[in-house]
Amino acid sequence: MSKRLTKEQRNTIKKCIKLGWSNASIASDVGTTPEAVNYYREKKLGKPRGQYNKTGKPAAKVTVAPAHIKNQTMRAIGKLQxxxxxxxxxxxxxxxxxxWGTFDQNxxxxxxxxxxxxxxxxxxxxxxxxxxxxxxxxxxxxxxxxxxxxxxxxxxxxxxxxxxxxxxxxxxxxxxxxxxxxxxxxxxxxxxxxxxxxxxxxxxxxxxxxxxxxxxxxxxxxxxxxxxxxxxxxxxxxxxxxxxxxxxxxxxxxxxxxxxxxxxxxxxxVRQHPNVAHYYDDNQRRCPRCGSVNLHNNGTTFRGVSEYHAYTCADCGGHSRSRFTLNTRDKRKALVTTI
Missing domain, CATH: 3.30.420.10 (Ribonuclease H-like superfamily/Ribonuclease H)
Structure with a gap:
């Protein structure tokens, strides 16, 4: 291992191994390498990995627990975003x-x-x-x-x-x-x-x-x-x-x-996509499609009688806008609309 695991990392690894997570999944969540997780699993806990292989084929009896419990656990410890x-x-x-036949049968x-x-x-x-x-x-x-x-x-x-x-x-x-x-x-x-x-x-x-x-x-x-x-x-x-x-x-x-x-x-x-920013426990401005915080200002955009800030996501490339109008009070009073 290139880096010693902290006590918090070791405790998290133990919990995740009990839930049946793979080395790669555990490593991504605790901030280490799959090799380090595998070393700790085999040398320290004596529990060789046997849940999945790389193709997704079950190497042992597969239960729904890893995927089902993973999200609940990560939400509980404040890491699921x-x-x-x-x-x-x-x-x-x-x-x-x-x-009685092979065509147009009722x-x-x-x-x-x-x-x-x-x-x-x-x-x-x-x-x-x-x-x-x-x-x-x-x-x-x-x-x-x-x-x-x-x-x-x-x-x-x-x-x-x-x-x-x-x-x-x-x-x-x-x-x-x-x-x-x-x-x-x-x-x-x-x-x-x-x-x-x-x-x-x-x-x-x-x-x-x-x-x-x-x-x-x-x-x-x-x-x-x-x-x-x-x-x-x-x-x-x-x-x-x-x-x-x-x-x-x-x-x-x-x-x-x-x-x-x-x-x-x-x-x-896609324009009609659920706003994934709802699912983050913070107040950062995020892309409504992918949740990235890498939004770049892209001028303004007009919808109806209102003007909004426009943004482009640097990660997924999607376009979005702010929810609050830039129109001044006088501008709102001056604008008229068709009937």
């Missing part, structure tokens, strides 16, 4: 039903053999390197998704903002449905940033699909799951093919990484 932003994606299993309820269910879930906190992933591979049946849904509901309950591709129309509605079917309590509804709707509001892209947007706007394109193309991937999973399961895991995790990067690319351009 900014909103808790969660990007997530779910994959689902199809209905199994009886039909399936009645009594023709459904097996209902749909969640197959896998990946989720990531903004600012954290790790992706939480879980699937139903080890369950009695692959449609037993209750525990997995409960864990995601706990994450959603802790999130201030959730991010996802088509998350409003698909993922959140599916999660609510499965949670109710399992008798789970409602989670606290977070604010939602749907990257598909964000892209649609920003500009006229050729396509608003994740495949197109992530390829052209980020360095993390959506996975093509080429080994099991199209429905072959879901068919392989339902048949118990372990290679298909691994490809599903990689596909699900990559979707979350691609979606988060797409969100960050779109965020400076």
């Amino acid at each position: 900014g909103p808790r932003i969660l990007t997530f994606d779910i994959e689902t299993l199809p209905l199994e039903s009886y039909t 399936v009645g309820l009594n023709q459904i053999k097996t209902d749909w269910a969640a197959l896998s879930i990946a989720a990531k906190w903004l600012g954290d390197d790790e992706v939480w992933y879980e699937d139903t591979r080890g369950k009695a049946t692959i449609r037993d998704d209750k525990d997995m849904i409960a864990k995601l509901c706990a994450l959603l309950d802790e999130a201030d903002i959730v991010v996802g591709q088509n998350v409003k129309k698909f993922d959140l509605r599916k999660i609510r449905a499965r949670a109710m079917m399992h008798g789970l309590p409602p989670f606290r509804e977070p604010l939602v940033q749907d990257t598909m709707l964000m892209a649609r509001s920003v500009g006229s892209f050729t396509s608003n699909k994740l495949e197109y947007l992530s390829k052209n706007l980020t360095d993390a394109p959506k996975s093509a799951h080429a080994k099991f193309p199209g429905f072959e991937l879901w068919l392989g999973v339902m048949q118990g093919n372990q290679e298909a399961w691994e490809e599903m895991r990689e596909y699900n995790i990559q979707d979350v990484i691609a979606t988060e990067k797409l969100y960050l690319a779109l965020r400076p351009w």
